[in-house]
Amino acid sequence: MSVEALSGTTPAEQLASKRADVPGMNWSKVGWTFAIIALVYGAHRVYMQQMAFTVGLDYFEPEFQIYWMPLFWAQVVVGGLAFFGVNGYLWMTREKNPEAVTPRDELGRYFGLLLWVFSFAVILGVLGSFATESDAAWHQVTIRDTDFTPTHIGLFYFALPALIIAAVGLFMYAKTRLPQHADKYLVPLGIALSGPILILPTVGYNEWGHTFFYAEELFGAPVHWGFAFLGLALLAVGGVVVHILARMGSLIQEIQDEAKV
Protein backbone atom coordinates (compact mmCIF):
# COMPACT_ATOMS: atom_id res chain seq x y z
CA MET A 1 0.00 0.00 0.00
CA SER A 2 1.33 3.36 -0.93
CA VAL A 3 2.04 6.23 1.43
CA GLU A 4 -0.67 8.28 -0.29
CA ALA A 5 -3.26 5.61 0.42
CA LEU A 6 -2.32 5.37 4.12
CA SER A 7 -2.25 9.05 4.92
CA GLY A 8 -4.68 10.38 2.36
CA THR A 9 -2.10 12.92 1.19
CA THR A 10 0.95 12.80 -1.06
CA PRO A 11 4.48 13.11 0.44
CA ALA A 12 4.78 16.47 -1.27
CA GLU A 13 1.57 17.64 0.41
CA GLN A 14 2.74 16.34 3.79
CA LEU A 15 6.00 18.19 3.37
CA ALA A 16 4.22 21.36 2.29
CA SER A 17 2.07 21.10 5.41
CA LYS A 18 5.16 20.70 7.61
CA ARG A 19 6.85 23.63 5.86
CA ALA A 20 3.84 25.82 6.46
CA ASP A 21 4.23 25.25 10.22
CA VAL A 22 7.90 26.16 10.22
CA PRO A 23 8.36 29.80 11.10
CA GLY A 24 10.62 32.02 9.02
CA MET A 25 11.43 35.69 9.07
CA ASN A 26 8.32 37.80 8.63
CA TRP A 27 9.69 40.26 6.08
CA SER A 28 6.61 42.46 6.09
CA LYS A 29 7.12 43.04 9.84
CA VAL A 30 10.75 43.91 9.12
CA GLY A 31 9.64 46.38 6.46
CA TRP A 32 6.98 47.94 8.69
CA THR A 33 9.38 48.25 11.62
CA PHE A 34 11.90 50.06 9.44
CA ALA A 35 9.20 52.23 7.83
CA ILE A 36 7.71 53.32 11.16
CA ILE A 37 11.08 54.21 12.72
CA ALA A 38 12.20 55.99 9.53
CA LEU A 39 8.90 57.89 9.29
CA VAL A 40 8.91 59.03 12.93
CA TYR A 41 12.55 60.10 12.91
CA GLY A 42 12.20 61.55 9.40
CA ALA A 43 9.30 63.75 10.56
CA HIS A 44 11.36 64.85 13.58
CA ARG A 45 14.27 65.59 11.29
CA VAL A 46 12.22 67.66 8.84
CA TYR A 47 10.85 69.67 11.80
CA MET A 48 14.41 70.26 13.00
CA GLN A 49 15.55 71.30 9.54
CA GLN A 50 12.75 73.87 9.34
CA MET A 51 12.71 75.16 12.93
CA ALA A 52 16.22 74.79 14.42
CA PHE A 53 17.86 77.84 12.88
CA THR A 54 14.72 79.96 12.79
CA VAL A 55 13.14 79.56 16.23
CA GLY A 56 15.63 77.29 18.03
CA LEU A 57 18.74 79.41 18.51
CA ASP A 58 17.98 80.82 21.95
CA TYR A 59 16.26 79.00 24.81
CA PHE A 60 15.24 82.30 26.39
CA GLU A 61 13.32 83.53 23.36
CA PRO A 62 9.51 83.08 23.59
CA GLU A 63 9.54 81.23 20.25
CA PHE A 64 11.71 78.51 21.73
CA GLN A 65 9.13 77.92 24.45
CA ILE A 66 6.40 77.65 21.80
CA TYR A 67 8.11 75.48 19.19
CA TRP A 68 10.64 73.38 21.09
CA MET A 69 9.78 72.86 24.75
CA PRO A 70 6.33 71.35 24.09
CA LEU A 71 8.07 68.87 21.79
CA PHE A 72 10.52 68.08 24.59
CA TRP A 73 7.76 67.48 27.15
CA ALA A 74 5.74 65.42 24.66
CA GLN A 75 8.78 63.21 24.07
CA VAL A 76 9.33 62.74 27.81
CA VAL A 77 5.70 61.68 28.33
CA VAL A 78 5.49 59.42 25.25
CA GLY A 79 8.88 57.89 26.04
CA GLY A 80 7.84 57.09 29.61
CA LEU A 81 4.53 55.60 28.53
CA ALA A 82 6.21 53.56 25.77
CA PHE A 83 8.84 52.21 28.18
CA PHE A 84 6.32 50.97 30.73
CA GLY A 85 3.79 49.94 28.07
CA VAL A 86 6.19 47.79 26.04
CA ASN A 87 7.89 46.17 29.00
CA GLY A 88 4.65 45.73 30.89
CA TYR A 89 3.12 43.96 27.88
CA LEU A 90 6.17 41.71 27.48
CA TRP A 91 6.04 40.78 31.18
CA MET A 92 2.28 40.19 31.32
CA THR A 93 2.40 37.92 28.23
CA ARG A 94 5.51 36.03 29.35
CA GLU A 95 6.00 32.30 28.86
CA LYS A 96 4.87 30.55 32.04
CA ASN A 97 6.21 27.12 31.14
CA PRO A 98 9.55 27.47 29.29
CA GLU A 99 10.27 23.72 29.40
CA ALA A 100 7.20 23.01 27.26
CA VAL A 101 8.25 25.21 24.34
CA THR A 102 8.71 23.12 21.18
CA PRO A 103 11.68 23.64 18.82
CA ARG A 104 9.32 25.13 16.19
CA ASP A 105 7.95 27.65 18.67
CA GLU A 106 11.41 28.46 19.96
CA LEU A 107 12.69 29.00 16.42
CA GLY A 108 9.77 31.36 15.78
CA ARG A 109 10.65 33.26 18.93
CA TYR A 110 14.28 33.55 17.83
CA PHE A 111 13.02 35.15 14.61
CA GLY A 112 11.05 37.47 16.92
CA LEU A 113 14.30 38.21 18.78
CA LEU A 114 15.95 39.03 15.45
CA LEU A 115 13.16 41.54 14.82
CA TRP A 116 13.86 43.15 18.21
CA VAL A 117 17.59 43.27 17.44
CA PHE A 118 16.75 44.79 14.05
CA SER A 119 14.63 47.51 15.74
CA PHE A 120 17.50 48.18 18.14
CA ALA A 121 19.94 48.36 15.21
CA VAL A 122 17.81 50.82 13.20
CA ILE A 123 17.34 53.11 16.22
CA LEU A 124 21.06 52.83 16.97
CA GLY A 125 21.72 53.82 13.34
CA VAL A 126 19.56 56.89 13.89
CA LEU A 127 21.23 57.77 17.20
CA GLY A 128 24.82 56.82 16.49
CA SER A 129 25.01 58.44 13.11
CA PHE A 130 22.33 61.01 12.23
CA ALA A 131 21.29 62.38 15.62
CA THR A 132 24.79 62.54 17.11
CA GLU A 133 26.37 64.30 14.18
CA SER A 134 23.45 66.65 13.74
CA ASP A 135 24.48 67.87 17.19
CA ALA A 136 28.13 68.04 16.08
CA ALA A 137 27.15 70.12 13.05
CA TRP A 138 24.87 72.35 15.16
CA HIS A 139 27.58 73.13 17.69
CA GLN A 140 29.98 74.20 14.94
CA VAL A 141 27.73 77.04 13.86
CA THR A 142 26.00 78.09 17.10
CA ILE A 143 27.02 78.86 20.66
CA ARG A 144 25.48 76.71 23.42
CA ASP A 145 23.17 78.68 25.71
CA THR A 146 21.53 75.99 27.82
CA ASP A 147 21.26 72.20 27.80
CA PHE A 148 18.11 72.49 25.71
CA THR A 149 19.01 72.95 22.06
CA PRO A 150 17.02 71.60 19.10
CA THR A 151 19.61 68.90 18.41
CA HIS A 152 19.81 67.91 22.09
CA ILE A 153 16.03 67.58 22.18
CA GLY A 154 16.33 65.22 19.20
CA LEU A 155 19.37 63.33 20.48
CA PHE A 156 19.24 63.07 24.28
CA TYR A 157 15.47 63.16 24.80
CA PHE A 158 14.20 61.36 21.70
CA ALA A 159 16.73 59.04 20.03
CA LEU A 160 18.45 57.97 23.27
CA PRO A 161 15.24 57.07 25.17
CA ALA A 162 14.03 55.22 22.05
CA LEU A 163 17.26 53.20 22.06
CA ILE A 164 16.89 52.44 25.77
CA ILE A 165 13.30 51.28 25.22
CA ALA A 166 14.47 49.00 22.38
CA ALA A 167 17.39 47.69 24.49
CA VAL A 168 15.29 46.91 27.56
CA GLY A 169 12.50 45.50 25.36
CA LEU A 170 15.00 43.23 23.63
CA PHE A 171 16.28 41.99 26.97
CA MET A 172 12.74 41.46 28.27
CA TYR A 173 11.74 39.59 25.10
CA ALA A 174 14.66 37.20 25.49
CA LYS A 175 14.04 36.76 29.21
CA THR A 176 10.31 36.13 28.94
CA ARG A 177 10.13 34.07 25.72
CA LEU A 178 13.32 32.09 25.16
CA PRO A 179 13.76 28.93 27.28
CA GLN A 180 17.57 29.22 27.44
CA HIS A 181 17.26 32.73 28.91
CA ALA A 182 14.53 31.91 31.40
CA ASP A 183 16.75 31.14 34.40
CA LYS A 184 20.10 32.64 33.46
CA TYR A 185 21.68 35.64 31.75
CA LEU A 186 23.87 35.78 28.65
CA VAL A 187 26.81 38.02 29.61
CA PRO A 188 27.52 39.49 26.12
CA LEU A 189 23.83 40.49 25.83
CA GLY A 190 24.03 42.22 29.20
CA ILE A 191 27.22 44.08 28.24
CA ALA A 192 25.84 45.14 24.84
CA LEU A 193 22.61 46.45 26.36
CA SER A 194 24.38 48.19 29.24
CA GLY A 195 25.91 50.67 26.78
CA PRO A 196 22.71 52.56 25.94
CA ILE A 197 21.57 52.55 29.56
CA LEU A 198 24.87 53.67 31.08
CA ILE A 199 25.09 56.51 28.59
CA LEU A 200 22.54 58.38 30.71
CA PRO A 201 25.03 59.26 33.49
CA THR A 202 27.48 60.26 30.74
CA VAL A 203 24.89 62.68 29.39
CA GLY A 204 24.65 64.10 32.91
CA TYR A 205 28.42 64.48 33.17
CA ASN A 206 28.60 66.00 29.69
CA GLU A 207 26.01 68.65 30.44
CA TRP A 208 27.57 69.38 33.83
CA GLY A 209 31.02 69.70 32.25
CA HIS A 210 29.85 71.96 29.45
CA THR A 211 28.05 74.16 31.95
CA PHE A 212 30.95 74.63 34.36
CA PHE A 213 34.33 74.15 32.73
CA TYR A 214 34.26 73.46 28.99
CA ALA A 215 32.05 75.61 26.80
CA GLU A 216 33.50 74.50 23.46
CA GLU A 217 32.09 71.59 21.53
CA LEU A 218 35.05 69.93 19.83
CA PHE A 219 33.67 66.45 19.53
CA GLY A 220 36.99 64.75 20.19
CA ALA A 221 37.47 66.61 23.48
CA PRO A 222 38.03 64.59 26.70
CA VAL A 223 34.67 65.66 28.13
CA HIS A 224 33.05 63.46 25.45
CA TRP A 225 35.18 60.35 25.87
CA GLY A 226 32.74 58.78 28.31
CA PHE A 227 30.26 58.46 25.46
CA ALA A 228 32.63 56.00 23.79
CA PHE A 229 31.45 53.40 26.31
CA LEU A 230 28.26 53.01 24.29
CA GLY A 231 30.09 52.06 21.13
CA LEU A 232 32.69 49.88 22.84
CA ALA A 233 30.03 47.98 24.82
CA LEU A 234 28.37 47.15 21.52
CA LEU A 235 31.40 45.06 20.56
CA ALA A 236 29.65 42.45 22.71
CA VAL A 237 26.96 42.21 20.01
CA GLY A 238 29.41 39.74 18.45
CA GLY A 239 28.68 37.39 21.35
CA VAL A 240 24.94 37.84 20.91
CA VAL A 241 25.21 37.08 17.18
CA VAL A 242 27.27 33.96 17.90
CA HIS A 243 24.60 32.83 20.38
CA ILE A 244 21.74 33.48 17.92
CA LEU A 245 23.52 31.69 15.06
CA ALA A 246 24.43 28.69 17.20
CA ARG A 247 20.98 28.27 18.76
CA MET A 248 19.02 28.90 15.57
CA GLY A 249 21.30 26.53 13.63
CA SER A 250 20.65 23.87 16.23
CA LEU A 251 16.87 24.44 16.14
CA ILE A 252 16.79 24.36 12.32
CA GLN A 253 18.68 21.06 12.43
CA GLU A 254 16.19 19.64 14.94
CA ILE A 255 13.27 20.66 12.73
CA GLN A 256 14.93 19.16 9.67
CA ASP A 257 15.50 15.89 11.53
CA GLU A 258 11.86 15.97 12.61
CA ALA A 259 10.76 16.44 9.00
CA LYS A 260 12.76 13.38 7.92
CA VAL A 261 10.89 11.05 10.31
Add this chain to the structure above:
Amino acid sequence: MAVTETTEVRSSALGLRLERHVDWMIIIILILIIGAASGFTLAVTMGDWEYWVDWKDRRFWPLVPPVLMMIFPAAVLGITWTKLRIPFGATFAVFSYTLLKWVSLYFNFNVFAGFPMSMVWQSTFIPLAILLDATIVITGSVFITGFVGAFLWGVLMYPVNWVMLAGFHEPILYNGELVTAADLMGFEYIRTGLPEYVRMIERSTLRSFADTVVPLTAVFAGFLCVLVFYVSWAAGTFLCRQTWVKKV
Protein backbone atom coordinates in the same frame (compact mmCIF):
# COMPACT_ATOMS: atom_id res chain seq x y z
CA MET B 1 13.33 4.92 -0.17
CA ALA B 2 12.24 7.22 -2.88
CA VAL B 3 10.02 9.08 -0.41
CA THR B 4 12.86 9.35 2.11
CA GLU B 5 15.23 10.73 -0.51
CA THR B 6 12.66 13.31 -1.60
CA THR B 7 12.02 14.34 1.99
CA GLU B 8 15.74 14.67 2.71
CA VAL B 9 16.26 16.84 -0.32
CA ARG B 10 13.21 19.00 0.46
CA SER B 11 14.03 19.27 4.16
CA SER B 12 17.51 20.48 3.22
CA ALA B 13 15.85 23.10 1.09
CA LEU B 14 13.73 24.03 4.11
CA GLY B 15 16.81 24.36 6.29
CA LEU B 16 18.53 26.38 3.59
CA ARG B 17 15.55 28.75 3.39
CA LEU B 18 15.54 29.32 7.15
CA GLU B 19 19.30 29.79 7.25
CA ARG B 20 19.07 32.35 4.44
CA HIS B 21 16.50 34.29 6.49
CA VAL B 22 18.84 34.31 9.48
CA ASP B 23 21.86 35.26 7.35
CA TRP B 24 20.17 38.25 5.73
CA MET B 25 18.84 39.56 9.03
CA ILE B 26 22.25 39.23 10.68
CA ILE B 27 23.98 40.99 7.77
CA ILE B 28 21.54 43.93 7.86
CA ILE B 29 21.73 44.14 11.66
CA LEU B 30 25.53 44.05 11.69
CA ILE B 31 25.86 46.76 9.04
CA LEU B 32 23.65 49.04 11.15
CA ILE B 33 25.16 48.21 14.54
CA ILE B 34 28.82 48.22 13.50
CA GLY B 35 28.34 51.32 11.35
CA ALA B 36 26.55 53.25 14.09
CA ALA B 37 28.65 51.99 17.02
CA SER B 38 31.96 52.71 15.31
CA GLY B 39 30.69 56.04 13.95
CA PHE B 40 29.50 57.11 17.39
CA THR B 41 32.68 55.99 19.15
CA LEU B 42 34.91 57.68 16.62
CA ALA B 43 32.83 60.88 16.60
CA VAL B 44 33.43 61.37 20.32
CA THR B 45 37.10 60.45 20.25
CA MET B 46 38.79 61.46 16.98
CA GLY B 47 35.74 63.49 15.93
CA ASP B 48 36.69 66.57 14.01
CA TRP B 49 40.00 65.21 12.74
CA GLU B 50 38.16 62.78 10.54
CA TYR B 51 36.15 65.03 8.28
CA TRP B 52 37.14 68.73 8.30
CA VAL B 53 39.43 69.21 5.32
CA ASP B 54 41.47 71.89 7.13
CA TRP B 55 42.00 69.52 10.06
CA LYS B 56 43.72 67.03 7.78
CA ASP B 57 47.11 68.24 8.90
CA ARG B 58 50.45 66.45 8.88
CA ARG B 59 50.84 65.72 12.56
CA PHE B 60 47.59 64.59 14.14
CA TRP B 61 45.40 63.53 11.21
CA PRO B 62 47.79 60.71 10.16
CA LEU B 63 47.97 59.64 13.82
CA VAL B 64 44.60 60.00 15.57
CA PRO B 65 42.12 58.62 12.94
CA PRO B 66 44.03 55.46 11.90
CA VAL B 67 44.80 54.46 15.50
CA LEU B 68 41.23 54.91 16.76
CA MET B 69 39.74 53.56 13.54
CA MET B 70 41.59 50.29 14.14
CA ILE B 71 39.39 49.38 17.16
CA PHE B 72 36.29 48.11 15.38
CA PRO B 73 37.84 46.47 12.28
CA ALA B 74 40.28 44.52 14.49
CA ALA B 75 37.56 43.44 16.92
CA VAL B 76 35.13 42.47 14.15
CA LEU B 77 37.85 40.58 12.27
CA GLY B 78 38.69 38.78 15.51
CA ILE B 79 35.09 37.63 15.89
CA THR B 80 34.44 36.73 12.25
CA TRP B 81 37.78 34.97 11.80
CA THR B 82 37.78 32.93 15.01
CA LYS B 83 34.06 32.07 15.14
CA LEU B 84 32.94 32.00 11.50
CA ARG B 85 36.20 31.79 9.48
CA ILE B 86 35.02 34.79 7.48
CA PRO B 87 38.13 36.63 6.25
CA PHE B 88 36.66 40.05 5.46
CA GLY B 89 35.58 41.27 8.90
CA ALA B 90 37.75 44.41 8.78
CA THR B 91 36.49 45.41 5.33
CA PHE B 92 32.90 44.75 6.43
CA ALA B 93 33.38 46.95 9.51
CA VAL B 94 34.95 49.79 7.54
CA PHE B 95 32.30 49.50 4.81
CA SER B 96 29.51 49.76 7.43
CA TYR B 97 31.17 52.76 9.04
CA THR B 98 31.76 54.45 5.68
CA LEU B 99 28.17 53.92 4.51
CA LEU B 100 26.54 55.50 7.56
CA LYS B 101 29.19 58.20 7.86
CA TRP B 102 28.66 59.46 4.31
CA VAL B 103 24.89 59.66 4.81
CA SER B 104 25.41 61.50 8.11
CA LEU B 105 27.97 63.93 6.69
CA TYR B 106 25.69 64.79 3.80
CA PHE B 107 22.49 65.29 5.79
CA ASN B 108 24.04 66.89 8.88
CA PHE B 109 26.96 68.99 7.74
CA ASN B 110 25.78 69.82 4.23
CA VAL B 111 21.97 69.86 4.25
CA PHE B 112 21.49 70.92 7.89
CA ALA B 113 24.46 73.16 8.72
CA GLY B 114 25.36 74.33 5.21
CA PHE B 115 29.00 73.28 4.89
CA PRO B 116 30.12 72.26 1.37
CA MET B 117 30.73 68.53 0.97
CA SER B 118 34.27 69.24 -0.21
CA MET B 119 34.96 70.59 3.27
CA VAL B 120 33.59 67.68 5.30
CA TRP B 121 34.58 64.53 3.44
CA GLN B 122 35.72 61.55 5.46
CA SER B 123 39.04 59.77 5.08
CA THR B 124 39.00 56.42 3.33
CA PHE B 125 40.06 53.32 5.22
CA ILE B 126 38.73 50.68 2.82
CA PRO B 127 42.11 50.00 1.10
CA LEU B 128 43.70 49.59 4.54
CA ALA B 129 40.96 47.21 5.66
CA ILE B 130 41.41 45.10 2.51
CA LEU B 131 45.12 44.98 3.28
CA LEU B 132 44.44 43.83 6.85
CA ASP B 133 42.03 41.13 5.69
CA ALA B 134 44.40 40.03 2.92
CA THR B 135 47.19 39.63 5.46
CA ILE B 136 45.19 37.22 7.58
CA VAL B 137 44.04 35.28 4.51
CA ILE B 138 47.59 34.91 3.19
CA THR B 139 49.34 34.19 6.49
CA GLY B 140 46.55 32.70 8.62
CA SER B 141 48.40 34.18 11.58
CA VAL B 142 46.96 36.68 14.04
CA PHE B 143 50.45 37.66 15.16
CA ILE B 144 51.70 38.45 11.64
CA THR B 145 48.43 40.20 10.76
CA GLY B 146 48.93 42.51 13.70
CA PHE B 147 52.63 42.99 13.10
CA VAL B 148 52.44 43.56 9.34
CA GLY B 149 48.82 44.37 8.40
CA ALA B 150 48.12 46.70 11.32
CA PHE B 151 51.50 48.41 10.91
CA LEU B 152 50.79 49.05 7.22
CA TRP B 153 47.33 50.36 8.20
CA GLY B 154 48.99 53.17 10.14
CA VAL B 155 51.81 53.79 7.70
CA LEU B 156 49.72 53.89 4.52
CA MET B 157 46.80 55.98 5.80
CA TYR B 158 48.29 59.23 4.46
CA PRO B 159 49.23 57.90 0.98
CA VAL B 160 45.86 56.22 0.32
CA ASN B 161 44.08 59.47 1.15
CA TRP B 162 46.55 61.69 -0.68
CA VAL B 163 44.70 61.53 -4.01
CA MET B 164 41.67 63.15 -2.37
CA LEU B 165 43.65 65.56 -0.22
CA ALA B 166 46.34 66.81 -2.62
CA GLY B 167 44.15 69.39 -4.33
CA PHE B 168 43.30 70.99 -1.00
CA HIS B 169 46.98 71.52 -0.23
CA GLU B 170 47.54 73.70 -3.31
CA PRO B 171 49.12 77.01 -2.21
CA ILE B 172 47.06 80.17 -2.57
CA LEU B 173 48.26 83.74 -2.11
CA TYR B 174 45.47 85.38 -0.15
CA ASN B 175 45.74 89.01 0.94
CA GLY B 176 49.53 88.70 0.98
CA GLU B 177 49.48 85.44 3.03
CA LEU B 178 50.38 82.03 1.64
CA VAL B 179 47.67 79.56 2.66
CA THR B 180 46.44 76.22 1.40
CA ALA B 181 43.02 75.81 -0.24
CA ALA B 182 41.94 73.85 2.85
CA ASP B 183 43.05 76.67 5.16
CA LEU B 184 41.15 79.18 3.07
CA MET B 185 37.97 77.12 3.30
CA GLY B 186 38.45 76.92 7.06
CA PHE B 187 38.77 80.70 7.32
CA GLU B 188 35.77 81.35 5.09
CA TYR B 189 33.46 79.03 7.01
CA ILE B 190 33.64 80.27 10.58
CA ARG B 191 33.19 77.56 13.20
CA THR B 192 33.03 77.74 16.96
CA GLY B 193 36.60 77.30 18.12
CA LEU B 194 38.28 75.33 15.35
CA PRO B 195 40.65 77.58 13.38
CA GLU B 196 42.90 78.73 16.22
CA TYR B 197 43.40 75.17 17.39
CA VAL B 198 44.42 74.00 13.93
CA ARG B 199 46.82 76.92 13.42
CA MET B 200 48.47 76.06 16.74
CA ILE B 201 49.06 72.50 15.56
CA GLU B 202 50.50 73.53 12.20
CA ARG B 203 52.82 76.11 13.73
CA SER B 204 54.37 73.53 15.97
CA THR B 205 55.22 71.26 13.06
CA LEU B 206 57.01 73.75 10.82
CA ARG B 207 60.35 73.56 12.63
CA SER B 208 60.09 69.93 13.69
CA PHE B 209 62.11 67.02 12.34
CA ALA B 210 63.45 68.85 9.28
CA ASP B 211 59.94 69.01 7.81
CA THR B 212 59.61 65.21 7.59
CA VAL B 213 56.54 65.30 9.77
CA VAL B 214 54.30 62.91 7.84
CA PRO B 215 56.70 59.91 7.60
CA LEU B 216 57.56 60.23 11.27
CA THR B 217 53.92 60.44 12.26
CA ALA B 218 53.01 57.54 9.96
CA VAL B 219 55.58 55.21 11.50
CA PHE B 220 54.48 56.15 15.01
CA ALA B 221 50.84 55.59 13.96
CA GLY B 222 51.86 52.19 12.60
CA PHE B 223 53.32 51.14 15.95
CA LEU B 224 50.25 52.31 17.83
CA CYS B 225 47.99 50.52 15.33
CA VAL B 226 49.82 47.25 16.05
CA LEU B 227 49.12 47.70 19.76
CA VAL B 228 45.48 48.67 19.23
CA PHE B 229 44.99 45.73 16.83
CA TYR B 230 46.02 43.13 19.42
CA VAL B 231 44.04 44.75 22.24
CA SER B 232 40.91 45.11 20.09
CA TRP B 233 41.22 41.59 18.68
CA ALA B 234 41.46 40.24 22.24
CA ALA B 235 38.50 42.37 23.37
CA GLY B 236 36.36 41.28 20.41
CA THR B 237 37.04 37.57 20.87
CA PHE B 238 36.65 37.83 24.66
CA LEU B 239 33.29 39.59 24.41
CA CYS B 240 31.85 36.95 22.10
CA ARG B 241 32.54 34.10 24.52
CA GLN B 242 29.29 32.37 25.46
CA THR B 243 29.32 33.10 29.18
CA TRP B 244 26.13 32.66 31.21
CA VAL B 245 25.48 33.66 34.80
CA LYS B 246 22.67 32.57 37.10
CA LYS B 247 22.50 35.76 39.15
CA VAL B 248 23.28 39.40 38.51
